Amino acid sequence: MKALVFQGPWEMTVEDRAPRDPSDHEVRVAVIATGICGSDIHGFAGHTGRRHPNQVMGHETVGRIDLLGSKVSGLKVGDLVSINPAMTCGECSNCKKNDHELCDRLRVLGVVPEIDAAFAEFVTVPSENIIPLDPNMNPVHGALIEPLAVGYHALRRGHVSADQNVVVIGGGPIGQAVAIACRRIGVNNVIVSEISPTRSALLMRLGFTVVHPKDLLTEVESTFGRKADTVIDAVGSEATIASSHEVSKRGSTIVFLGMAEPVMSIKSYEFSVAERTLVGSFCYNKDDFSSTAKWIAENPEIGDALIDQISTPEEAPRIFTALARQELDVSKVLVRFS
Ligand SMILES: [Zn+2]
Ligand SMILES: [Zn+2]
Incomplete structure (x- = not known):
């Protein structure tokens, strides 16, 4: 063979x-x-x-x-x-x-x-x-x-429900899988942040709102009228975890799924004082x-x-x-x- x-x-x-x-x-x-x-x-x-x-x-x-x-x-x-x-x-x-x-x-x-x-x-x-x-x-x-199962599992790990506002960071195959899983469980308010025009175009063809990372906060505030309940980080870098703090409300859940950087520093008060929950997700x-x-x-x-x-x-x-x-x-x- x-x-x-x-x-x-x-x-x-x-x-x-x-x-x-x-x-x-x-x-x-x-x-x-x-x-x-x-x-x-x-x-x-x-x-x-x-x-x-x-x-x-x-x-x-x-x-x-x-x-x-x-x-x-x-x-x-x-x-x-x-x-x-x-x-x-x-x-x-x-x-x-x-x-x-x-x-x-x-x-x-x-x-x-x-x-x-x-x-x-x-x-x-x-x-x-x-x-x-x-x-x-x-x-x-x-x-x-x-x-696609990786994306679905990430939503289960974050206890995401249909009434939530969700941000997906990264629009590659895993970010796409997360966005698609949102649709599958009935989450209507989803914004994906992605740099690549090709990947963004694919997601937009599927009907998702996609923005460049630099415009993410503005888009979240104007579309949701408030910050996100859950962020799924499908990149996994210091920059994306910082961005997930910026766009999520206090008490939010951040599901950490990406593996871009094996070691990173985080702003610890964004978890302690803001009572965010950081959840890992794998397979x-x-x-x-x-x-x-x-x-x-x-x-x-x-x-x-x-x-x-x-x-x-x-x-x-x-x-x-x-x-x-x-x-x-x-x-x-x-x-x-x-
Ligand atoms: Zn794989
Ligand atoms: Zn076993």
């Missing part, structure tokens, strides 16, 4: 690898398409150390079941499926509370180097990570479930993922709007390079395998 192999920083090749047979409780999926995530790009450029040489990445995927392990039931060959990349133990206290993203033994497909992931024609995973999809949906939209639990899979099948216009480009495996190394050099101003590129 064709597989995209990360060879080391800035180097990726298309190789022929043997697909792995499923063990008793595993399923092999023939990949239709896999999305390129910002974390893949950071790993490709060697920024994070979270990707390793000889690794096959890819965690935003959709395909059809190709082969079932001997003890797998309830699934059949040919089923359209996505893969929840969060492989959990099911036994730790966090798994028992449905906080699967906090599993003590969490392994994420496409991140852990020892498991070949979804930038390949076939990927083999535990059957419990298989998410059956509506057979009538546009198959490639299945590759968007993972990032999704199983319910977030499954409910998002159902939701995207019912909202195909969102899926159509989010996919900018579909590439071949052969084109992918060049696209990774262009994305890492920020020469390609797009949001979501999928690599199509069948």
